[in-house]
Amino acid sequence: MSKATHLECSLCNKRLEAGQVVNLCDCGGPLLVRYDLERIRRHWKRREVHLGPPTMWRYAPLLPPVNDSIITLGEGWTPLLFARRLGARLGARHLWIKDEALNPTGSFKARGMACAISMCAELGIRKVAVPSAGNAASALAAYAAVAGIEAHIFLPQDVPEANYLESKAYGARVTLVNGLISDCARIASECAVREGWYDLSTLKEPYRIEGKKTMGFEVAEQLDWELPDAIFYPTGGGVGLIGMWKAFEEMEQLGWIGSRRPKMIAVQAEGCQPVVRALEENEPRARFWEGARTVASGLRVPKPLGDFLVLEAVRKSRGTAIAVSDAEMLDAGIQMASEEGVFPAPEGAACAAALEKLLVSGFLGPDDRIVLYNTGSGLKYAEAYATRFPRAASAEQDKLGGLITPR
Numbered sequence: 001m002s003k004a005t006h007l008e009c010s011l012c013n014k015r016l017e018a019g020q021v022v023n024l025c026d027c028g029g030p031l032l033v034r035y036d037l038e039r040i041r042r043h044w045k046r047r048e049v050h051l052g053p054p055t056m057w058r059y060a061p062l063l064p065p066v067n068d069s070i071i072t073l074g075e076g077w078t079p080l081l082f083a084r085r086l087g088a089r090l091g092a093r094h095l096w097i098k099d100e101a102l103n104p105t106g107s108f109k110a111r112g113m114a115c116a117i118s119m120c121a122e123l124g125i126r127k128v129a130v131p132s133a134g135n136a137a138s139a140l141a142a143y144a145a146v147a148g149i150e151a152h153i154f155l156p157q158d159v160p161e162a163n164y165l166e167s168k169a170y171g172a173r174v175t176l177v178n179g180l181i182s183d184c185a186r187i188a189s190e191c192a193v194r195e196g197w198y199d200l201s202t203l204k205e206p207y208r209i210e211g212k213k214t215m216g217f218e219v220a221e222q223l224d225w226e227l228p229d230a231i232f233y234p235t236g237g238g239v240g241l242i243g244m245w246k247a248f249e250e251m252e253q254l255g256w257i258g259s260r261r262p263k264m265i266a267v268q269a270e271g272c273q274p275v276v277r278a279l280e281e282n283e284p285r286a287r288f289w290e291g292a293r294t295v296a297s298g299l300r301v302p303k304p305l306g307d308f309l310v311l312e313a314v315r316k317s318r319g320t321a322i323a324v325s326d327a328e329m330l331d332a333g334i335q336m337a338s339e340e341g342v343f344p345a346p347e348g349a350a351c352a353a354a355l356e357k358l359l360v361s362g363f364l365g366p367d368d369r370i371v372l373y374n375t376g377s378g379l380k381y382a383e384a385y386a387t388r389f390p391r392a393a394s395a396e397q398d399k400l401g402g403l404i405t406p407r
């Protein structure tokens with residue numbers, strides 16, 4: 001029934017039949033969905049894409065669920081905003097922000113979960129489990145709700161309040177774990193095996209990445225099929241970056257784009273930068289980052305499962321990986337809000353902070369065409385931004401422009 005021709009292991013290249021309930025390959029490698037691109041190329045032209053809906057499902061021929069299984073809340077086809085004022089201050093004349101905050105549940109995670117939950121519906125899966133840094137939980141909870149699927153979510157206990165409240169409101173079974181996402185992943189996996197739930201952990205199933213890759217199709221279409229020179233992507237698990245890289249490959253095989261690729265720039269937090277370290281040390285895989293700490297909860301991933309795929313895309317594209325501090329993220333977030341009207345997640349803000357550094361170092365120039373991914377909404381991070389705008393009891397003279405109280 002599945003539209004995919006087969007699944008392929010990203011480590012050992014083993015092929016598996018499509019349309020079955022699977023997690024990882026026997027060798028431990030993540031499985032990727034493959035399509036008959038030659039056939040799609042003959043039947044579906046680039047010029048027809050705009051006839052599709054204003055959601056990520058405009059690319060449905062390159063997504064695994066059949067049309068009848070699609071469960072959607074209108075995810076994708078987010079705006080690509082020209083960032084004139086931010087660009088002028090930083091010295092980048094052709095700068096855009098891809099604003100993923102406009103997705104259902106306020107982050108790009110909606111794309112992956114829409115695709116994965118659609119596939120769960122197609123494959124008859126009724127119960128799922130996921131460990132999450134926060135935004136994936138919100139997204140899973142919403143799509144599971146609309147699909148009538150039972151969702152078990154494992155979150156670090158210091159997850160942003162908004163993600164916790166959303167997950168509960170959407171009716172998910174939430175477990176708070178005293179630890180990091182890596183601890184959540186271990187517990188979720190143990191429970192999933194014991195209870196027979198399908199493990200929807202990032203890259204432990206083949207479908208979330210398929211939804212996320214649509215960020216790559218969209219940036220191409222929105223730039224009239226001319227990819228930018230550089231893409232900044234906040235990298236935790238790195239699945240958005242790997243997904244876009246896969247999308248570029250698929251588009252090239254369809255004849256929609258050429259072989260030129262943007263420099264892929266993986267942005268991490270100073271307090272958790274396993275990919276940056278692996279790149280610096282010229283290693284194919286990342287080592288576990290001890291004591292991971294950052295307000296950008298989505299970047300607090302000490303050992304991404306798809307590290308080798310992120311590093312491969314970064315290297316092949318002649319991009320780089322760079323870390324920024326939490327203070328730099330919050331500063332950049334407030335600047336993006338006040339200059340562009342986009343209040344970003346700290347993860348998205350990290351991209352602007354990283355851009356500033358790479359323009360100063362000369363890695364990028366003022367004429368490069370650059371896209372920053374704001375992967376989520378700043379509204380989810382009230383605790384982090386509140387540190388910049390404390391609401392202490394104000395004195396009378398401060399009340400104009402502040403809080404007005406009755407006398």
Ligand SMILES: Cc1ncc(COP(=O)(O)O)c(C=O)c1O
Nearest residue numbers: 236237238239240298347375376
């Ligand atoms: C807002 C935000 N940005 C980025 C990420 C990192 O995503 P990826 O797994 O694609 O690296 C996350 C993950 O939780 C996130 O919530």
Ligand SMILES: [Zn+2]
Nearest residue numbers: 009012025027
């Ligand atoms: Zn394998």
